[in-house]
Every structure is written in C-alpha cells, then in structure tokens.
Amino acid sequence: MTQETILIGLAGILAASAPIVFAVLGETLSERAGVINLSMNGTILLSAMGGFAVAYTTNNIVLGFLAGMLIGALVALIVAFASITLNQSQVAVGFVLALTCRDLSYFLGNPYMGVPGPRLQAIPIPVLSDIPILGALFFRQDAITYTSFMAIILTWVWIYRTRPGLMLQGIGEKPAAAYIRGANVNLMRYVYTVIGGALIGLAGPAFSLASRAGWMGTISGLDGFGWIALSITIFGGWNPARAAFGAYLFGFLQWLGLVLQPVLTQVPSQVLQVAPFPLMILTLLLVNIGNAEWVERTLAAMPESTRKFFAKLLRAMRASPPAALGVPFERD
Amino acid sequence: MNVEFKNVNKHFGNVHANKNINLTIPSGSIQGILGENGAGKSTLMKVLSGFIHADSGSEILLDGKSVIMNSPADAIKHGIGMLHQDPLDFPPMKILDNFLLGMPSSFFPNRKEATQDFNLLATEYGFSLDPENYVDSLTVGERQQLEIMRLLFLGVRLFILDEPTTGISTAQKEKLFATLRKFPEQAMTVIFVSHKLEDVESLCDRVAVLRAGELVGELTPPYQTKKFVEMMFGKEVTLGERQSAPVGETVLSLNDVSLEDARLKIKNINVEIREGEVIGLAGMEGSGQNLFMRACAGLVRPVGGKIQLKGQDLSGKSYHVFKKNGVSFLPAARLEEALVPGLTLTDHFVLAEEPRGIFIDRVAGQTLAEERIKSFNIRGAPLSPVESLSGGNQQRAELALLQNPLSLILLEHPTRGLDIESVIYIWGKLKERCKQNASIIFMSSDLEEILQYSDRVLVFFSGKISQPMNANKTSVEELGELIGGKGWAEIGGEHA
Numbered sequence: 001m002t003q004e005t006i007l008i009g010l011a012g013i014l015a016a017s018a019p020i021v022f023a024v025l026g027e028t029l030s031e032r033a034g035v036i037n038l039s040m041n042g043t044i045l046l047s048a049m050g051g052f053a054v055a056y057t058t059n060n061i062v063l064g065f066l067a068g069m070l071i072g073a074l075v076a077l078i079v080a081f082a083s084i085t086l087n088q089s090q091v092a093v094g095f096v097l098a099l100t101c102r103d104l105s106y107f108l109g110n111p112y113m114g115v116p117g118p119r120l121q122a123i124p125i126p127v128l129s130d131i132p133i134l135g136a137l138f139f140r141q142d143a144i145t146y147t148s149f150m151a152i153i154l155t156w157v158w159i160y161r162t163r164p165g166l167m168l169q170g171i172g173e174k175p176a177a178a179y180i181r182g183a184n185v186n187l188m189r190y191v192y193t194v195i196g197g198a199l200i201g202l203a204g205p206a207f208s209l210a211s212r213a214g215w216m217g218t219i220s221g222l223d224g225f226g227w228i229a230l231s232i233t234i235f236g237g238w239n240p241a242r243a244a245f246g247a248y249l250f251g252f253l254q255w256l257g258l259v260l261q262p263v264l265t266q267v268p269s270q271v272l273q274v275a276p277f278p279l280m281i282l283t284l285l286l287v288n289i290g291n292a293e294w295v296e297r298t299l300a301a302m303p304e305s306t307r308k309f310f311a312k313l314l315r316a317m318r319a320s321p322p323a324a325l326g327v328p329f330e331r332d
Numbered sequence: 333m334n335v336e337f338k339n340v341n342k343h344f345g346n347v348h349a350n351k352n353i354n355l356t357i358p359s360g361s362i363q364g365i366l367g368e369n370g371a372g373k374s375t376l377m378k379v380l381s382g383f384i385h386a387d388s389g390s391e392i393l394l395d396g397k398s399v400i401m402n403s404p405a406d407a408i409k410h411g412i413g414m415l416h417q418d419p420l421d422f423p424p425m426k427i428l429d430n431f432l433l434g435m436p437s438s439f440f441p442n443r444k445e446a447t448q449d450f451n452l453l454a455t456e457y458g459f460s461l462d463p464e465n466y467v468d469s470l471t472v473g474e475r476q477q478l479e480i481m482r483l484l485f486l487g488v489r490l491f492i493l494d495e496p497t498t499g500i501s502t503a504q505k506e507k508l509f510a511t512l513r514k515f516p517e518q519a520m521t522v523i524f525v526s527h528k529l530e531d532v533e534s535l536c537d538r539v540a541v542l543r544a545g546e547l548v549g550e551l552t553p554p555y556q557t558k559k560f561v562e563m564m565f566g567k568e569v570t571l572g573e574r575q576s577a578p579v580g581e582t583v584l585s586l587n588d589v590s591l592e593d594a595r596l597k598i599k600n601i602n603v604e605i606r607e608g609e610v611i612g613l614a615g616m617e618g619s620g621q622n623l624f625m626r627a628c629a630g631l632v633r634p635v636g637g638k639i640q641l642k643g644q645d646l647s648g649k650s651y652h653v654f655k656k657n658g659v660s661f662l663p664a665a666r667l668e669e670a671l672v673p674g675l676t677l678t679d680h681f682v683l684a685e686e687p688r689g690i691f692i693d694r695v696a697g698q699t700l701a702e703e704r705i706k707s708f709n710i711r712g713a714p715l716s717p718v719e720s721l722s723g724g725n726q727q728r729a730e731l732a733l734l735q736n737p738l739s740l741i742l743l744e745h746p747t748r749g750l751d752i753e754s755v756i757y758i759w760g761k762l763k764e765r766c767k768q769n770a771s772i773i774f775m776s777s778d779l780e781e782i783l784q785y786s787d788r789v790l791v792f793f794s795g796k797i798s799q800p801m802n803a804n805k806t807s808v809e810e811l812g813e814l815i816g817g818k819g820w821a822e823i824g825g826e827h828a
Contacts (some may be wrong), residue, residue: 163441166433170422177420181434182405300592320424 017251019206023229026199033192038094041226042101047204049109072201119213172322175329237319364536368751382407413488428463473504580607589637612782613775615792629661630654658739724754
C-alpha cells in the first residue's frame, strides 16, 4: 500500500465519520444537561430521509441540511417535553421515538427510494490543501466534514472554557447546586436538548447528502449507527474531544475491516464486518479500568512516583457520567 | 447586615412549619438557631435564603428594608448566602471550576486571574486549597471552606450555616469557628443553625430556640445548658450515668491483621473485643477507621493476619459469612447503603426476615411492621417509604431491622445529624443489645459521645492505630491531641 492510498483512506475515514461525530456531539450536549436522548437512532434515519427529500425537491442542498436539523430539534423537543414537563421516563420515551422515527422514515421515504439526488462535493481549501500529509487529510474534504471539525472544537470550547458551558457541567452534575448559582435548570435542559437534537439531526443528511448519498430505505444501512453513537458518547466520557476520537476510532475499525478483507481471505468477511462493535466495547472497558477495585490495589502496591503517574493517568481517562443524568430536577 | 423576621408563617399543607416568627438579628453578630430535628429551623432558613416563599403577610427586612427573594440566586444578590448541610458543590469538577461556576465573569472566564483571586482569598483566611485539585478529594470541612470562599467572593454579608459541624473533624470545626468569629469584625452577620448545644454555646452571641415551629425564646451568655434543653424539648433530658459493661468472653479477635486500600495502609492490628463491650473509634475522617470497620464486617479483605469471631477463623471470608455468624454493619450513608429508598417500612421488615416461601405474607408483614414501629418509637406508618422519614427515624428503623441475637454490631456514625433525644434513645436501644451479650464497635466524630458510651477507645491517625484505651482514664483533650497526631509516643500505641 502506498503512502497515498493510506492518506486517501484516512481522509475517507474523517469524512465517513462526520455523521457519527455530529451525533455524539449532540448527545454529549444533551446528556451534559442531564437529558438522555435515546431517540438518536430513529432521528438519524428520519433526518437522513427528510434531508434528502427536501434537498431533492427544492434542489437546494443547504435546505436539506437545515431540514435535517429541524427534524432532530423537533424530536428532541418531544423528548424534552415528555421528560422535563411531563416528568416521564426519558428511557421509555426515547426508545419509543427511536422505533417510531425509524419506521416513519421507511414509510415516508418510499417515493425517494433510489432516486439520484444532490451530493456534496469536496472543496479543497487553497494553500492549506497543499500542506504535505495534513493537507490531504484535513483540507480536501466537503463542507459538512469541515463543519464537523469546527463542531468538535466549538462544543469543547463551549463546555470547558465558557461561562455558560461551566454552568452546563453543573446542571448535569448537581442541578440543585446549579440552581443556587442562578441557573434556570429546566429551561437550560430544554435548550441543550433541542440544540443537541439539531446536531444529531445533522448526522442524517451528513449521510444521505454526502458520505452515503441517496435514500435506499431499509437497505440504506444507516440503521444501528445511532446506537453505536450512543455508546461512543459514553466512551467519550461526555467530553466532545474524546467522543470525537471515539467516532474516528470506530470509523477506522470499520475501514480496517474493509481493507483487511482481501488480505485475510481465510477469515469470513462477516467477522471483519462485525469486529468493530466488540472492539468498541473492549476499548470502553479499558478506558474505565480505573474504576475497578483490583486496579486500585495494584496501584497501592506500586512505588510512590509510579503510583502517582498512573493514578493521574487513570484519573484523566476515567469518565463518570453527569451525576444527574436522567434525573428530573424539582425546585425544593 | 441587620435581619428582621416579621410575622413569618409557613404552611406545608396542614403542617404549620413556622408559626408567627418575630426575630431581629443585629448586624455583626453570630446568631444561633437551636432546635431539635423538625423544629422548623430549616424552613425558616429556606425562607431567608430564597428557596421557598413564606405565607403571605410574612415579611423579611434587611437593614430595615422589606425584601422579597424569589430564588437563592436572588438572595445572594441581596447579600445572603447559605452553606448547606450537604455541600452543594460539584465533586467531579476542579476546585477552580467550582469557584468560577455561577460567578459573574466575562464569557470566557479568565482562569489565571480567578486562580490569583482564589489564592489571595485562601491565604487571607488561612485555607490551604489547591485550585487545580478535584473537589471529590476534599473532606467535608474543606468543601465548606471552598463554599465560604465562593460566597465571600460573591459579596455575601449574611452567612447562614445549616448544621455545619456535622461530619467534620474537631480540628476543622475549630478552624471553621475561628473563621466565623472574624466575620462580625467586618460587619458581616452569621446565622448558625444547629442542634448541638456545645457548638452553639461556644460560638454564638445570642441563641434563638425553636420548638415545634415556634420561637420559644432567646438566650444570651452566660449560657446554661439545662435552660437550653428545657426550651428545646419543653422538659428536662439527661444523658444518664455512664455504665460499664461486664467483661465477658472474647467475641472478636484480630491477630496481626494488615489492611490497605488505595490511600492507606494499616499494619499489625492486634485487638480483642469482649462480650457486651462497646468500642469507640476516634480519628479524623479517613484515618483508617472505615477500613478497620469494614474489615470487621467482612467487606474489606485483610492483606494479612487473622480475624476470628468466637474462635472461628473468618479471615478472607465474605460479608455473608460474617453476617451468618451474627455480625451486623450499619453504614453512615443511611439511604445509600443501609435502606432501600422507594420501599416502605413494611417492605424492609419483610425483607430482613428469614424467607418463608416465595410469596410475601402482606398481613404478617403489616403486623410485624406495626409492632416494630411501636417498640422502636419510629415516627412513620408501615406504608411510609423510608426516604420520607427523618434522619433520626431512619436510624431507628435501621436498629429495628437488626436480627436477634447478634454477636457484633458495627456502626458508622450512629447518631450523626440526630437531636439529643434521638441520640439518647438510640444508645438506650444499643445498650440493651450489650446486655444481651452483643459487642458494639462504633465510630463517631463526636469525642464526647465516644467517651460517654464506650468502654474502650481505639484512636486512628493516618493508618496508625492506638492500643485500646480505657474510656474512664482518658479525656476529650487527650483524644483530641491523638487524632491530631500528637502524643503518640507517650501512649506507646504506635505500629508500623
């Protein structure tokens, strides 16, 4: 394999992972505020179909993306209303929505099955795209992939470096403490769930108008990505940068499966196709290894300096969910 | 800041939690609010800190001006800040982030500047907190310090402290009191809510006593403990004489036991505990008492040595084996580790019984619950969910759940956060168990309690453990020094 094919492959991973990146970022925002948006798998399918249908009908690709975001925001609004205002179980509502939206997308998407529609083209960025290696990786992508890069940076900066972002962390962690610090907890939960939903809704058209252009109904192969994105959010420890890394890791594992298929002919192709999923679980376990008691014991037995180093490393790796995730907030 | 309550009333449904309270707190004073659990202290403070609205007609005046506060954030704008009993902070986040959160600042908070402000303030008050450290590595006392700093920085002029001495060490309490004593010099006012007489007596300039929602009266120094107790309970309550237990046979013996967790190592523990004996564990939080107690319960496996219960070797056995052999463990976190929130008292009693078939006998359960509620004086109905009970009643329920007979009862902070009447009641019940030959090991941050109720005391200091000390022959002062790490050479109890 030449260097160029590898570069093209890696650049392809970045583009193919863009939808998952949007989905995990959206879910991260929502869960940071304390609301689990379990509808993600259905939302992605419905926004993929809706985005494609709008772009096809209006022949305007930007409108397609906006439609996707609108669909995602609306579904999220249902989740928020049911859980925050009606005090219903987020898991139950989200799960039902996941199934409903998926079937709705197959049903409503019938007229658009297999029609050739618009597709986003790559826009190499002048000057930057000529940088060796980095240029080929990052600067010869399409607009939605660039947007995904920006979204990672923006959400990270928002959560960790801005005043409202700090409050967002507080709301998901201990709403009562955020409330005495002046937060309107339930309003903010609405806002972040809907914004998160809009980001998740961007994942659909990022498939159907870019990396997997077109709408193929049940054989679109988009079913399941939402669930993976949900687990990557956990893997990412509710940190946008780590979550994005998880999304790319998953993309890489999938690509590896494709590349290795012709080489490892004795391995059934199904194994390679399925391998990324268990591998994701394995990574998840490794990341959260610091929580296990035996690790604590091993650490205690180490010499002081080594122990400190590993303790710090594990502390940085460890991800604990926002403590108030899924817990309704009631003003005392 | 001068605070005036005028005809403050608060109803919760049929419950009249605050009855026509009229109280003036002069600027620059430390005001104590004393009362047993459920006397209406918290309600009054929640009204003052903007958490809840008082009934109409009630009025609160700050420096002579009538104010209406719609939220705690609103109260802070008026200069009123509250330190809650369970610190309202964010444990997994950094100290600096906790400090910054909710602080008025630019859109991108300047962390460097905030660090400087933080360190400056910390130095001024003599707190040693590293802003880059995480809050979950702090003790409750340090988390209070962080909250105090945050409120000071927000410009709070009136501090409300709700039971702040619960769960902190004696040294930290002294530190807290020293800090609070500085406030009146700067014309800041402190309201100190507590049910602990000694704390109120040593700190407050004036003390208001609440009973059953009413303001019973106000006292100024010199205080008379008897008078306080009378006002709080409407009757005299005495602690009773210290009772020494007979020396029976050995129940639990630890031979060269070594324990460790990620933070702490305790080596070569040799202790024998006899029938009917009460052992008090003293020490600052996290000095090894928890580890010791959990090892005695079979929850922590010792790395070396032998644990024997009535001659039977149980080292390395699981909690269930310990339990079968008559060891019971009551953890401090009542709702997290001891009881099941969402289940009723009846459910709890049924679950604790030996199972008879797979179906629940509702009628028998109900009878059992009624009987236990009566004999343990629990304020609650058989169908009350445990989380709806007050702390004291939860503790009573835990005691009512203990099997009979037992050889060893392990208690973490058995009376933490309880008023004096409940404390006396609970110790009465425990002493009854001793008479039935059970041994008790308990830990407490209240040294008076340890001296009052134990026969022998074990002191812990960062993984060191003292020889058992006779409670008759030691004093609060000696124990206070030992848990602070002083005077270990004299008692010769040093290991490792």
